[in-house]
Each structure stands twice: as C-alpha cells, then as structure tokens.
Amino acid sequence: MRAKQITILTLVASLLASCGAVDRLRPKKGLYFDGHQFRARAQQVGEEREDFAVTVARASQSAEGAREAGRHAAVTYCIEQFGRSEIDWATGQGPDDEGLASRIVDDKLTFTGRCKGWS
Structure with missing residues (x-):
C-alpha cells in the first residue's frame, strides 16, 4: 500500500512539474504579426487620455x-480607455499612411x- 501512495505522489509531482515546463515554452511578451513577434506599447501623450x-x-x-x-496596440488602448475602437490618426502618422x-x-x-x- 505504501509503494502505491509513493507512486501516485510521484506521478502527481511529475504532472505538476511538466505543467510548469509547458508554460515556459509560451512566448512571454509581444504578439505575432506577419510571422514575427513585436512588442507594441500605446501610451497617453499630453493632458488628454484621447x-x-x-x-x-x-x-x-x-x-x-x-x-x-x-x-x-492602439485599438486595445482606445477600448481600455473609452470602450470604443475608433481612432482618428494624426495626418501622416497612422498605420495606413504612405x-x-x-x-x-x-x-x-x-x-x-x-x-x-463618447463625444
């Protein structure tokens, strides 16, 4: 009976350890676009959150x-701040500009x- 308990505890410990190993294989930061990982950060500029x-x-x-x-990143920022994804890009400074x-x-x-x- 004692050997069975030790075997079960060993299996449980092994499973828990492997869960941690799988988690370490995932990328920690950034998202993949066009097959490459990028870190993008949006932040407020000036006095207004908009x-x-x-x-x-x-x-x-x-x-x-x-x-x-x-x-x-921009859409995520606007949704978090205002609950909407609509953006007015600065002239010549948006993702669709030449x-x-x-x-x-x-x-x-x-x-x-x-x-x-909301206005």
Missing part, C-alpha cells in the same frame, strides 16, 4: 507586421492618434 502614441519595437523585421502590431518603411527609426515605428471617445 491622445496617444504607439511605439512598435523591432519594426525592421517586417513593416507590414509592425503596422498591424501598432494598430492592435512611406511606412521610411518612418522606422532606430528599429522602432511610431504612430500617433486620438481615440474617438
């Missing part, structure tokens, strides 16, 4: 992927915009 800037790191991996990572690749500076891409709030 105004924000998004910075996408490692943008030179893929301009298209960086564009979508930035758009995703010359995206030329706006990558120091391997970062920046977008600026304004969330459309």
Whole structure:
C-alpha cells in the first residue's frame, strides 16, 4: 500500500512539474504579426487620455507586421480607455499612411492618434 501512495505522489509531482515546463515554452511578451513577434506599447501623450502614441519595437523585421502590431496596440488602448475602437490618426502618422518603411527609426515605428471617445 505504501509503494502505491509513493507512486501516485510521484506521478502527481511529475504532472505538476511538466505543467510548469509547458508554460515556459509560451512566448512571454509581444504578439505575432506577419510571422514575427513585436512588442507594441500605446501610451497617453499630453493632458488628454484621447491622445496617444504607439511605439512598435523591432519594426525592421517586417513593416507590414509592425503596422498591424501598432494598430492592435492602439485599438486595445482606445477600448481600455473609452470602450470604443475608433481612432482618428494624426495626418501622416497612422498605420495606413504612405512611406511606412521610411518612418522606422532606430528599429522602432511610431504612430500617433486620438481615440474617438463618447463625444
């Protein structure tokens, strides 16, 4: 009977340990766009919450992927702040504007915009 209990405890311990190993295999930060992992961060710019800037790191991996990572971060920011995903991008500073690749500076891409709030 004692050997059976030790075997069961060993199996339970092994299962718990393997769960931790599987968790370590998952990527910790960033999302994948166009086959590449990006870290994008949106934050308030100025006095009003509506105004924000998004910075996408490692943008030179893929301009298209960086564009979508930035758009995703901006939409997430606006939803968290106002419950809506609508954005007015600053002229020439949005993800759909021309010359995206030329706006990558120091391997970062920046977008600026304004969330459309409740007004």
